[in-house]
Amino acid sequence: MPTPAISLQGLTKYYGHDLGVANVTFDVYPGEVIGFLGPNGAGKTTTMRSLVGLLNITSGHAQILGQEVSVSSTALRAEIGYLPGSPALYKNLTAGEHLKFLSKMRGIDCSAQIHSMAEVFDLDLSRHIHELSKGNQQKVGVIQAFMHKPKVLILDEPTSGLDPIVQREFSAIVDQRQKDGAAILLSSHVLSEVEHLADRVVIVNAGKQLLVEEISRLKEKTVRTIDLYFHSDVSVSIFEGITGVRDIRTYGNRVSCTVVGGENALLRRAVENGLESVQTHESSLDDIFFSLVSGGDENDSGA
Numbered sequence: 001m002p003t004p005a006i007s008l009q010g011l012t013k014y015y016g017h018d019l020g021v022a023n024v025t026f027d028v029y030p031g032e033v034i035g036f037l038g039p040n041g042a043g044k045t046t047t048m049r050s051l052v053g054l055l056n057i058t059s060g061h062a063q064i065l066g067q068e069v070s071v072s073s074t075a076l077r078a079e080i081g082y083l084p085g086s087p088a089l090y091k092n093l094t095a096g097e098h099l100k101f102l103s104k105m106r107g108i109d110c111s112a113q114i115h116s117m118a119e120v121f122d123l124d125l126s127r128h129i130h131e132l133s134k135g136n137q138q139k140v141g142v143i144q145a146f147m148h149k150p151k152v153l154i155l156d157e158p159t160s161g162l163d164p165i166v167q168r169e170f171s172a173i174v175d176q177r178q179k180d181g182a183a184i185l186l187s188s189h190v191l192s193e194v195e196h197l198a199d200r201v202v203i204v205n206a207g208k209q210l211l212v213e214e215i216s217r218l219k220e221k222t223v224r225t226i227d228l229y230f231h232s233d234v235s236v237s238i239f240e241g242i243t244g245v246r247d248i249r250t251y252g253n254r255v256s257c258t259v260v261g262g263e264n265a266l267l268r269r270a271v272e273n274g275l276e277s278v279q280t281h282e283s284s285l286d287d288i289f290f291s292l293v294s295g296g297d298e299n300d301s302g303a
Helices: 044-051 095-106 111-121 134-146 164-179 191-197 215-221 264-272 285-293
Strands: 006-015 018-028 033-037 059-064 080-083 152-156 183-187 200-205 208-214 223-230 245-251 254-260 275-281
Touching (some): 018 183, 033 044, 033 191, 044 059, 044 152, 095 134, 111 164, 164 183, 164 191, 208 285
Parallel strands (some): 033 200
């Protein structure tokens, strides 16, 4: 197992007596994308701001590339690309001047990457930032996070305000950085985007971590609806007693049921009884997410 590029162990942050996040624990490995999910106020931004040293944590540990964030060096910070939920941009500068200034601050010539990404995103670098739409300002924020090709990317709602075409371009850039070995922690309200980009998800609610799981395994654990079609009418009794199968209903030659876990036993029984076709209604990440956080307290001050 490789060494984690990002490691959180029991990270806890209080704002006075108010909980931000409690006992957040997970790792992000090189070449991995973690989708960081939760409703507004769940603690995602608190966790990310703690990771980049903008907040002092109350207890626990936060490490990037093996160094504690609380004592991180300038060299370590150069390996991080951070996009906050609301990027702070120098609005009196043009987009090009802003990005060039940040490039000089890092001591890295990012000119080629800046112009390449600006072309991909159709961003006019000559326009002043105060003249840009929210979507175009977000493009500037994305470029400043990626332009120095960091080993670690921490992205808080990176596609907010981007149109669908630019979102696809953003996804392609994330895919490429992942292939290049970057560790990427990405929060998003666009669950379909996370489902496409992420290897695993971390879900938090009301400051508490609910789970860390591979998306594929998460889906395997959730309830799915399956429709089985036969040549002729079948009886419910054929499928009773199969582990994980419930809510069995028949509609003539169609049997509908819900399944948790593997479906091999169900399909074997169906084949033995003249199965002709199967239709599976998989739970989307949206379904899983909302089933996990429904009923939770979303009034956490550590958004």
